[in-house]
Amino acid sequence: MIAVVTVSHGSDDVLQPFLASVAAASQHPLSVVVVDNKPEGSAAKTIAASFGASYVTDVNRGYGHGINLGVASLGDSADWILVCNPDLLLEPGSIDWLRGCGESDSRIGAVGPRILNADGTTYASARSLPSIRTGIGHALFANVWKSNPWTRRYLHVSAADPHQRDAGWLSGACLLIRGSVFEQLSGFDESYFMYFEDVDLGYRMHKAGYRSVYDPGAAVTHTGAHSTQIESARMLKAHHESANRFLARKYHGHLLWPLRQVLAAGLAVRSRFQQGHE
Amino acid sequence: MRILVTGGAGFIGSNFVRRTIEDKYPGLEGAEVVVLDALTYSGNLQNLTPIADSPRYSFVHGDIRDGKLLDTLFPGLDAVVHFAAESHVDRSVMDSTIFVETNVLGTQQLLDAALRHNLARFVHVSTDEVYGSIAEGSWNEERALEPNSPYSASKAGSDLLARSYHRTHGLNVSITRCSNNYGPYHFPEKVIPLFVSNLIDDAHVPLYGEGNNIRDWLHVDDHTRAIAMVLVGGRAGEIYNIGGGTELTNKELTQLLLTSTGKDWSYVDRVADRLGHDLRYSVDISKIQAELGYAPEVPFEQGLADVVQWYRDNRQWWEPLKARAALT
The missing domain is CATH 3.40.50.720 (NAD(P)-binding Rossmann-like Domain)
Structure with a gap:
């Protein structure tokens, strides 16, 4: 069984086209779950019902929590779970395409499609795991020197490249995860409110011996960062808090305390810089 | 290149x-x-x-x-x-x-x-x-x-x-x-890997008709x-x-596979022959021999023994494929 789990946060206007695209993305029966973490005044329940999707409400404890709740609500354990934002349109057949890739090697834990921005450009959805050097370099220079080597290494951008490759992590905006691996890793770490829960999942998947594979043969289109556009400053803060949390976990231990301080300082500088410009 | x-x-x-x-x-x-x-x-x-x-x-x-x-x-x-x-x-x-x-x-x-x-x-x-x-x-x-x-x-x-x-x-x-x-990494729906993987798990194998069809391996x-x-x-x-230069009836091939896995004919189930099942294929390879100097190098007995051993050693490769294709 293939499951599709999405989290709606005031996403009524995008939910209907999203669910319609999901229905055409596989020839197999799908178990679709809409987790609604902003249910007040939302039409998500009605929309979900019209597509035969199940509907679960959640208090807003973040994206990872919502996805975990959605997966837990599935009756049977799923062979594959598509974790997906609702402001996306899936290409017809794309879920089956990703699954074909995942089934081709039992060591593949997750497969991510090409994610297209609304203007047709490719979003860097499959990246290396942040390390100390790339983390500091990207944090300090991403906004002032766009082609800096640290950012390039981190984003691993190669927009039109059709070659499949292994990635450190895949964007949580859309990825297909092997059900048994999701279970083994206990899903997303819910201590990330948003951002970096996907980085963390990729990191833990890698540590457990599974591959994260970017498969640009399947594509989805981002219709706009819908629910985060509204609260940009708050989201930026969440991004940097999560970045800090991830790097602190990766480089844990007493001896690495000075390093963590440097990373935190770098992220704080970037945060202030960006806020001043947005 | x-x-x-x-x-x-x-x-x-x-x-x-x-x-x-x-x-x-x-x-x-x-x-x-x-x-x-x-x-x-x-x-x-x-x-x-x-x-x-x-x-x-x-x-x-x-x-x-x-x-x-x-x-x-x-x-x-x-x-x-x-x-x-x-x-x-x-x-x-x-x-x-x-x-x-x-x-x-x-x-x-x-x-x-x-x-x-x-x-x-x-x-x-x-x-x-x-x-x-x-x-x-x-x-x-x-x-x-x-x-x-x-x-x-x-x-x-x-x-x-x-x-x-x-x-x-x-x-x-x-x-x-x-x-x-034939050889390693052969998908287990084809006759040799299907038979080998079944037999090493003590499962039966299906033989089409009388097994008189002849193939060059x-x-x-x-x-x-x-x-x-x-x-x-x-x-x-x-x-x-x-071509490979080893012609065998399916019955002869089955006997070799039974022998190499230590099984007997009680493990063979006769099934109705495939529709349009060709009796014999055989290719003349003198052109590629003369022009490009090709000759088969792997003796069939050795190749088959290696395949049986490979399927014994690589269960993690074929077992999920067989389950996926629901093959027995």
């Missing part, structure tokens, strides 16, 4: 890719390989694990029928070796649609891309089944095609299309026609070495038969 290998995650294609990256073929040393594979049920990335870290290898999950994708892959290519095909006869008996779509239309897309991009060299990999059944003697490359199954008919269609692109457009394409392949290492020879030295517009 940069080679696009279609179907490179399959049984024969992946063998060619591994051996190329291992620099086993004279004339192809240092070649870069781009694998294009749709990863349908029989495509398996684990077949490429041994060379996956080579900087000379890259993988594209894609469909040979996707002309736009081919246009992104063909610039910079020196050659195409075209293995991608639907190949299981039993499946073609149930539904031939995908056989025509992939084998005929897919080949046409590749040939057209080769023309658009002025590709220097194309090898189209085919099968001796396009000749049809032969009671005595062996077919040479001049023999008219009389395919009997929807699978072999679709392959014959693609062969003729490839040949026509040489005659009509001057494309530098050669065609190879092989006999029955070709080790996959011999086959892909011959393809490399054709790629490097074969003539444009020419067809080359590739």
Whole structure:
């Protein structure tokens, strides 16, 4: 069984086209779950019902929590779970395409499609795991020197490249995860409110011996960062808090305390810089 | 040299890719390989694990029928070796649609891309089944095609299309026609891996009819070495038969498999014969011997013993595939 789990946060206007695209993305029966973490005044329940999707409400404890709740609500354990934002349109057949890739090697834990921005450009959805050097370099220079080597290494951008490759992590905006691996890793770490829960999942998947594979043969289109556009400053803060949390976990231990301080300082500088410009 | 290998995650294609990256073929040393594979049920990335870290290898999950994708892959290519095909006869008996779509239309897309991009060299990999059944003697490359199954008919269609692109457009394409392949990484729906994997698990095996059908067995290492020879030295517009030199009835093959797994005939279930089941295939390989110096090198007894051992040692490879295809 293939499951599709999405989290709606005031996403009524995008939910209907999203669910319609999901229905055409596989020839197999799908178990679709809409987790609604902003249910007040939302039409998500009605929309979900019209597509035969199940509907679960959640208090807003973040994206990872919502996805975990959605997966837990599935009756049977799923062979594959598509974790997906609702402001996306899936290409017809794309879920089956990703699954074909995942089934081709039992060591593949997750497969991510090409994610297209609304203007047709490719979003860097499959990246290396942040390390100390790339983390500091990207944090300090991403906004002032766009082609800096640290950012390039981190984003691993190669927009039109059709070659499949292994990635450190895949964007949580859309990825297909092997059900048994999701279970083994206990899903997303819910201590990330948003951002970096996907980085963390990729990191833990890698540590457990599974591959994260970017498969640009399947594509989805981002219709706009819908629910985060509204609260940009708050989201930026969440991004940097999560970045800090991830790097602190990766480089844990007493001896690495000075390093963590440097990373935190770098992220704080970037945060202030960006806020001043947005 | 940069080679696009279609179907490179399959049984024969992946063998060619591994051996190329291992620099086993004279004339192809240092070649870069781009694998294009749709990863349908029989495509398996684990077949490429041994060379996956080579900087000379890259993988594209894609469909040979996707002309736009081919246009992104063909610039910079020196050659195409075209293995991608639907190949299981039993499946073609149930539904031939995908056989025509992939084998005929897919080949046409590749040939057209080769023309658009002025590709220097194309090898189209085919099968001796396009000749049809032969009671005595062996077919040479001049023999008219009389395919009997929807699978072999679709392959014959693609062969003729490839040949026509040489005659009509001057494309530098050669065609190879092989006999029955066996070896490691063979998808467990085909007779040898199906029988071996069943027998080592004490399960029964199905034998079609009386088991009098005769096949020539070709080790996959011999086959892909011959393809490399054709790629490097074969003539444009020419067809080359590739055989292994060991003819066996299915009954004889079954006996060898029973012996090598320590089982007896009580493990064999007779099942109704396959529709359109050709009695005998046999190819004359004197052309490729004379022109390119090919001769099969793997003795069948050794090759078969190695295969049995390989399936014993690589359960983690075939067990999930068998479960997935719900095969017994």
